Amino acid sequence: MVELLPLTLTDASVRKEGKTLLGPLSLTLSGTGTTILLGPNGAGKSTLLRLMHGLDRPASGSVTWAAPRQTAHLHQAFVFQQPILLRRSVLDNIAYPLIAHGTSRATAREAARDWLSRIGLSAHVNRPAHTLSGGERQKMAMARGLIRAPSVLFLDEPCSNLDGQATAEIEALLHEARNAGTRLIMATHDLGQARRLATDIIFLHKGRLLEHGPADPFFTRPATSEATAFLQGDIVL
Amino acid sequence: MDDLWQGMLAALRLIVALDADLFEIIGRSLYVTLTATLIASAIGLPLGAWLAVSRFRQRRVVISLLNALMGLPPVVVGLLTYLIFSRAGPLGVFGLLFTPTAMIIAQCIIITPLIASIAHQSLRDLWAEYHDLLISISTTRGTRIRTLLWDGRRALLTASLAGFGRAIGEVGAILIVGGNIDHVTRVLTTAIALETSKGNLAMALALGLILIALAIGVNLAVHGLSRTERTARW
Numbered sequence: 021m022v023e024l025l026p027l028t029l030t031d032a033s034v035r036k037e038g039k040t041l042l043g044p045l046s047l048t049l050s051g052t053g054t055t056i057l058l059g060p061n062g063a064g065k066s067t068l069l070r071l072m073h074g075l076d077r078p079a080s081g082s083v084t085w086a087a088p089r090q091t092a093h094l095h096q097a098f099v100f101q102q103p104i105l106l107r108r109s110v111l112d113n114i115a116y117p118l119i120a121h122g123t124s125r126a127t128a129r130e131a132a133r134d135w136l137s138r139i140g141l142s143a144h145v146n147r148p149a150h151t152l153s154g155g156e157r158q159k160m161a162m163a164r165g166l167i168r169a170p171s172v173l174f175l176d177e178p179c180s181n182l183d184g185q186a187t188a189e190i191e192a193l194l195h196e197a198r199n200a201g202t203r204l205i206m207a208t209h210d211l212g213q214a215r216r217l218a219t220d221i222i223f224l225h226k227g228r229l230l231e232h233g234p235a236d237p238f239f240t241r242p243a244t245s246e247a248t249a250f251l252q253g254d255i256v257l
Numbered sequence: 258m259d260d261l262w263q264g265m266l267a268a269l270r271l272i273v274a275l276d277a278d279l280f281e282i283i284g285r286s287l288y289v290t291l292t293a294t295l296i297a298s299a300i301g302l303p304l305g306a307w308l309a310v311s312r313f314r315q316r317r318v319v320i321s322l323l324n325a326l327m328g329l330p331p332v333v334v335g336l337l338t339y340l341i342f343s344r345a346g347p348l349g350v351f352g353l354l355f356t357p358t359a360m361i362i363a364q365c366i367i368i369t370p371l372i373a374s375i376a377h378q379s380l381r382d383l384w385a386e387y388h389d390l391l392i393s394i395s396t397t398r399g400t401r402i403r404t405l406l407w408d409g410r411r412a413l414l415t416a417s418l419a420g421f422g423r424a425i426g427e428v429g430a431i432l433i434v435g436g437n438i439d440h441v442t443r444v445l446t447t448a449i450a451l452e453t454s455k456g457n458l459a460m461a462l463a464l465g466l467i468l469i470a471l472a473i474g475v476n477l478a479v480h481g482l483s484r485t486e487r488t489a490r491w
């Protein structure tokens with residue numbers, strides 16, 4: 021697995037149509053484990069993930085990985101809040117990243133079949149992806165993200181529309197990926213999930229970085245009033 | 258009303274009698290238009306996909322131009338093709354004027370912008386859907402274009418069929434570059450124009466009805482082969 025970390029953001033900001041959505045903020049991510057992005061809606065969690073992954077460009081500042089930008093991007097994957105379904109079979113959806121990078125169709129499909137059995141969707145191999153349920157779609161997207169064994173996996177609220185059973189299955193996949201050495205960076209606003217998974221926390225509010233540190237101190241003694249209110253379940257304005 | 262009946266009867270008589278001239282003309286119509294549609298699709302569909310995934314400064318200009326070219330007057334295309342392929346023209350040495358090849362070239366010029374434009378419209382929406390994922394997977398532009406062409410193939414079929422529809426019914430350009438020569442370049446539309454000008458309305462109408470039936474037949478055949486409109490979405 022290619023070492024991409026540390027990831028350093030220096031005074032990075034994202035603007036769209038004249039409005040600043042995020043930053044400017046600076047932070048460094050290194051080590052292993054799972055970073056959880058917390059914050060109310062509109063805090064900039066998705067924008068920060070997209071900025072780190074390179075889907076959004078910084079309007080100012082910089083985003084640098086330990087590897088050259090293109091190499092770094094090749095070893096990352098992104099799981100979207102709404103899974104993007106290619107108009108293909110479930111099998112070909114999962115095999116797609118491999119085929120797009122030059123693996124032969126047969127080998128790619130073989131690997132995709134393995135993943136299908138790991139996520140328990142073997143019965144749906146040849147179904148069009150859009151016939152899957154919400155939870156199945158997200159599991160398919162996870163398999164598609166993990167099939168190239170990324171060094172870093174970004175997840176944007178992957179469980180936000182899922183029930184408990186599906187959430188548990190996704191979290192089991194996340195544990196496996198983490199044990200296999202993939203660094204996870206995930207946005208969620210499910211505090212329970214954050215407690216279960218986080219090794220460190222990034223807390224965002226109105227596009228600003230308020231806290232960044234190990235998970236335990238954050239949950240027991242948050243440093244800012246906004247984080248305190250958020251953890252207590254108050255509505256943070 | 259009488260003319261209409263007579264036209265239908267004449268059409269029926271021609272078909273039942275397996276009129277050799279008629280089938281020759283039908284065959285040539287299909288040959289010219291299907292070849293033109295294939296060539297124009299081979300150019301227009303990738304062009305539409307390329308426009309959907311590319312961002313460059315003059316993109317809007319190119320798309321506007323393409324949309325304007327959709328309305329290209331066939332007669333003018335015919336005239337320009339005529340000038341280019343006439344003896345004194347720049348490509349006159351090939352001796353293509355008044356051959357089916359010249360007719361195919363003229364039809365390609367007419368329908369390529371149409372096919373590219375419709376392909377671009379439908380692939381633009383598909384690209385909006387796929388954009389984040391394909392960027393995230395760091396696909397090359399070639400892979401993006403191939404993915405859109407494959408996953409959007411049903412919509413692209415419509416683009417090609419629209420091109421076919423415009424080409425099979427087109428008369429202005431192929432009359433000029435083909436010359437409507439009996440047994441050489443006569444096709445259904447030019448034959449209709451000729452019969453009408455001769456006052457042979459029943460015959461003209463008969464050929465017209467056959468032309469319409471042909472267009473419907475090709476569309477049904479293509480949909481049948483590609484199994485569209487059978488499953489709910491794909």
